[in-house]
Amino acid sequence: MRIAILGFGSVGRGIARVILAKNLDILVTGLADSRSGMIDPAGIDIEAALARKEEGAPCGSPDIRPIDVVTGADYDILVEVTPTNVENGGPALNHIQTALQRKKHVVTSNKGPIALAYPELRVLAEENGVTLRYEATVCGAIPLIHAMQEGLAGNTISRLYGVFNGTCNYILTRMAAEGLTYAQALAEARELGYAEADPTYDVEGIDAAIKLVILANTVLDMQTTLDRVDRTGISLLTPEALHLAEEQDCTIRLIGEIVPAAGVLRVSPRIITKTHPLVVEGTLNAVTVETDLAGDLTFIGKGAGSIETASAVIGDILYIRDRYVQGS
Amino acid sequence: MRIAILGFGSVGRGIARVILAKNLDILVTGLADSRSGMIDPAGIDIEAALARKEEGAPCGSPDIRPIDVVTGADYDILVEVTPTNVENGGPALNHIQTALQRKKHVVTSNKGPIALAYPELRVLAEENGVTLRYEATVCGAIPLIHAMQEGLAGNTISRLYGVFNGTCNYILTRMAAEGLTYAQALAEARELGYAEADPTYDVEGIDAAIKLVILANTVLDMQTTLDRVDRTGISLLTPEALHLAEEQDCTIRLIGEIVPAAGVLRVSPRIITKTHPLVVEGTLNAVTVETDLAGDLTFIGKGAGSIETASAVIGDILYIRDRYVQGS
Incomplete structure (x- = not known):
């Protein structure tokens, strides 16, 4: 299964660390934070990206923006874990809409788009035959x-x-x-x-x-x-x-x-x-x-924490994998 | 969706009452307790069966045993809610095995078969491409x-x-x-x-x-x-x-x-x-x-109670419906 991760702050890095530590057989084919991005159909070296980020270096190329990953990378699930913006949903709303329109599943921890636009996003997901999950938006690690x-x-x-x-x-x-x-x-x-x-x-x-x-x-x-x-x-x-x-x-x-x-x-x-x-x-x-x-x-x-929120995101990723992208 | 219910004690009747009260669009095509049974491909009149049971009358025909319902009724899911027997699993184990072999999904609240024979039952379910769920066996209404x-x-x-x-x-x-x-x-x-x-x-x-x-x-x-x-x-x-x-x-x-x-x-x-x-x-x-x-x-x-246990059973029935028998 291939995922693209948007946001490489504490949650995004938590997810990357769990994927590495647990051998979850998840290929990360796109990755972006606010400063840079990477696209690699063969799979990004997540360990190296984490190391660069920890040194304060850009994790990828400054020419690749998050939306480029959404539209250009090859993935089954978009993992939207950029910071929450509850004024207008921020760029995350556009990322999620674009991914759903591309018939990609979406998992997010970003409260903005779900609080502001869930009914529209659900319709969009249904129209495109894909799933939108957001367990991490409420009470972190509790599978409420x-x-x-x-x-x-x-x-x-x-x-x-x-x-x-x-x-x-x-x-x-x-x-x-x-x-x-x-x-x-x-x-x-x-x-x-x-x-x-x-x-x-x-x-x-x-x-x-x-x-x-x-x-x-x-x-x-x-x-x-x-x-x-x-x-x-x-x-x-x-x-x-x-x-x-x-x-x-x-x-x-x-x-x-x-x-x-x-x-x-x-x-x-x-x-x-x-x-x-x-x-x-x-x-x-x-x-x-x-x-x-x-x-x-x-x-x-x-209710919060890098790895705890990652737990909820990973739960959603595996939920979608077991139902919709098995064998891919 | 069609189900057959084995066991018409407090849990079985709780399930029947919830199906009636909530218009869950579930057809009960088979029903049996220890004394009698009914099979009707067009759907059993659950309200009448509940009334007979409450009057102390047999809910169906004394000639129809639970195993006859398992083998003879037309259903998507067998709902096994007979009393627990932890010595050898009792007849419930045979009911569940037979239903799985018939490629029917099974939902149970019966601890005996799950405690005694889960590994074999899981293999049997996998071999037959169906699902076995048992949320109600542990902590009643808690979806643990x-x-x-x-x-x-x-x-x-x-x-x-x-x-x-x-x-x-x-x-x-x-x-x-x-x-x-x-x-x-x-x-x-x-x-x-x-x-x-x-x-x-x-x-x-x-x-x-x-x-x-x-x-x-x-x-x-x-x-x-x-x-x-x-x-x-x-x-x-x-x-x-x-x-x-x-x-x-x-x-x-x-x-x-x-x-x-x-x-x-x-x-x-x-x-x-x-x-x-x-x-x-x-x-x-x-x-x-x-x-x-x-x-x-x-x-x-x-952790117990007729309607609370029914809640867990209904959760499992809807889980299977949403994944495997939609459109049937």
Whole structure:
């Protein structure tokens, strides 16, 4: 099986390392990041590309842009793992559209195109007889979309809620455990690489809201947009509020919630009893799905990280291989 | 799509009710329980069969045995949901073998044949170009096998452990919460229908051990048998032991554990910190999977129940329909 990888940051390199380490019998025939690209029908030397990238050198030729790989390389699956842009989907949206039009399967970890344009992309995939998969866009390593599409097929989801952002969960865990202020806990999260220099995307609940929109549009039969998510972040939370919750054997978590029948999509800090399965520590994610047949199910795992996200992408690649490109 | 259902106890009737309630476009062309059977290529009136069963009448003709349905009915998928027999697999093993030989897909909730004969059944399915699915055999409504086979494809599982038996979990929860003795908690579980008249199968860890054997043989590339599981039940646990654990912010749970590389399979009461995601209340099941790429994942949900088990069976039926019998 042949894949082309767009994006050679932490996720793209994670995928490359897993392919090498596991002998997955996957040939990488195209590769590009924002600076350079490579196309080789016989298979790119991934180990050498990783080494160049680590030295700070371009991984390929500066003349080859990502879109050239999409249109010019020979591959079964386009693996779109460039950084998320939720304003307009960025170039990733065009990459994915172009690949689907070329009748190529697509696997992506890029939240932008899936949050903004899933209905159109799904139609495009169907028209071209190919598959679009995006497990890595929601809760990293947790196979939530697989579980909902397959294991829970036949169930009606009445409510879905959980901890969708590891950065906020880390900050709240530390505020509760050590009595830190929001600013102190955020500074600690930055030092450990859990928060960006500009933390707005995480702490104001935007990242969680995007994941809700993706779940709503892809597995909950809703048609919604980011501006319709009722959203409150954690930046105004005080240690006193957490202390009050603790006194009642509760704590506070940033909870994203969807109630499909009521059209509810919201992200907000919520008081929750400490014994609830959603009360996970550190940067973990946790999601509870309420169903009519299977009852309540909770999934807990790592929501971010290079190798964890690569795990979800690899799962999607193997899913497509086992169904659609076997023997190729 | 046409299915034949063997077994019309709580699981079989749960499946029939879901098919009716959800308009799943599934035709039931064969149906049998231990007393009677029906075959109708045009589709059996499921509602009437449910009504007869509830009145205590035979659901079909006493002359039609389950094996007659397997060999004589026209179906795409055999749904084998007769009671588990772990001594020799019981008639279910023969039903499944015969259906696979007839090139019919099989979905089962019956632990016996899967625990005893999975390698042979898989070969038989492959030789006949059909699929055998068994999600309902482990942890009821939790789509654990789906998650491990698909979402976590590409991962190596280094360890898997969890609460596999709801009856034991209920007893231990009540002993810890109320200071009940084992005998008192068991009596309560019996009253609520969570424990059988003879509780040995649950409280001695046999049920949990069978689930470990199924996971080992089906998704962990091991080849093992029930007698190789190191097994201790909960019947000798005292309230004092639980009290001592509580003093350390811990509790005791019956934990099933597999370490594939070391060949470890064991079921035993273990002391576990109360904040661990596996510490679930009541009859819930919970499983943690340790992987090389995705990190640790925990799945929590209902491990038993008529509709919950039906949910897993329906998930498998739809899985097969979407892949192999579409358009039929």
